[in-house]
Amino acid sequence: MSLLSLTAQVCNVFGAAGDGGLRMVQKVKDDQARDVVSALDQRLHATAASYVADSMPGCSLLSEEGAASSHGLAALAQGEWLVVDPLDGSNNYVLSLPGYGFMAAHLVDGVVAGSVIVLPEDDLYIVFEHGELLLSQRFSPPLAAPSAPIYYAYPPRLSEGGRRARTELLDLVDRRSAGLYRYGSACVGAYNLLRGRHSAFIGHGIRVWDAIAYVPLLHWFGLPARYHLGTSDLTLIAGFDEEFVDEACAVISANEAITFTAISRDAKLVIST
Structure with a gap:
């Protein structure tokens, strides 16, 4: 299992998302107009679900677009989990506004052992795994700008x-x-x-x-x-x-x-x- 492989699959989905049909709203959750689900949300969720099924035996998936755990977040303390937000910023994506990305965290017995961030607008992915950090574009956090909000x-x-x-x-x-x-x-x-x-x-x-x-x-x-x-x-x-x-x-x-x-x-x- 390699989170870099999942990252590559997610990048491919974003790369093929030129079809405007993926911006279509499929549903609105909990009567909250800002909490929309696009076709791209569902495609990225399916990608993560397939990855867990094929490459992470024994791992459970907790995804924004999936079923909630019957035990709440307390279940994350035991076993292996992949916690996924397929498209954070869905409403931005639907409205053709900037600001969206994919996130996944790999938890093992309550420890965040790895994570994936994909920000297609910045042509950037971040993978943390086995105690090492991989960046598609190197950067180090500077001091915050004096005018930083x-x-x-x-x-x-x-x-x-x-x-x-x-x-x-x-x-x-x-x-x-x-x-x-x-x-x-x-x-x-x-x-x-x-x-x-x-x-x-x-x-x-x-x-x-x-x-x-x-x-x-x-x-x-x-x-x-x-x-x-x-x-x-x-x-x-x-x-x-x-x-x-x-x-x-x-x-x-x-x-x-x-x-x-x-x-x-x-x-x-x-x-x-």
């Missing part, structure tokens, strides 16, 4: 405590940065953090496949990062300024009574049940 991803429905935290986080972002960016793809937002185009990334109550593939990359590049993984969602905060990361975590902890764990190499994910 902060990317903030959050779901349309937050708890009362989550809404309070969001209000305080918006104030914190305005005080500590050039402002907030939000363009419909956590995949691209986290990548832009790695490139120093954002000073921080806040994924607040997002779905696990929206950012889990970046966990080993944040550690590899030495960016301070904290996470909380519950039974149904993920909160991930990372940035160049560790003080800001801790402040943002404190805001959410105070309002939602959750605790954060620092990302560390080869550590088993802490899943709060």
Whole structure:
């Protein structure tokens, strides 16, 4: 099994996606107009599902376009999983806007052992596997630009405590940065953090496949990062300024009574049940 092989298959799907028919909306999930599923979502999901079936015996697939685990995210603590977001930024793709990509994380007994990021607009793929990083285009994260904004991803429905935290986080972002960016793809937002185009990334109550593939990359590049993984969602905060990361975590902890764990190499994910 090689995640590079999966990456090649995904790149081929993107490369053949010139047909405008792949932008057609197949369905809208949970009555949320921004949560659309395109034909390309379904094709990429099928590619990942076939790869797991053919090349990863004993591995389970958790995909945005697949069936949810009956045990919630707690199931990720045991066994082998491939967690996939086939097309993060689907609505951007449907509207012919920039900002979309493919993500997959390979988990073994709760450890993120590998990951794949494919960003076709940048002609870029990132593969982390066997403790090594492979980039189609080499880069190292610079310091964040002085004018760098902060990317903030959050779901349309937050708890009362989550809404309070969001209000305080918006104030914190305005005080500590050039402002907030939000363009419909956590995949691209986290990548832009790695490139120093954002000073921080806040994924607040997002779905696990929206950012889990970046966990080993944040550690590899030495960016301070904290996470909380519950039974149904993920909160991930990372940035160049560790003080800001801790402040943002404190805001959410105070309002939602959750605790954060620092990302560390080869550590088993802490899943709060």
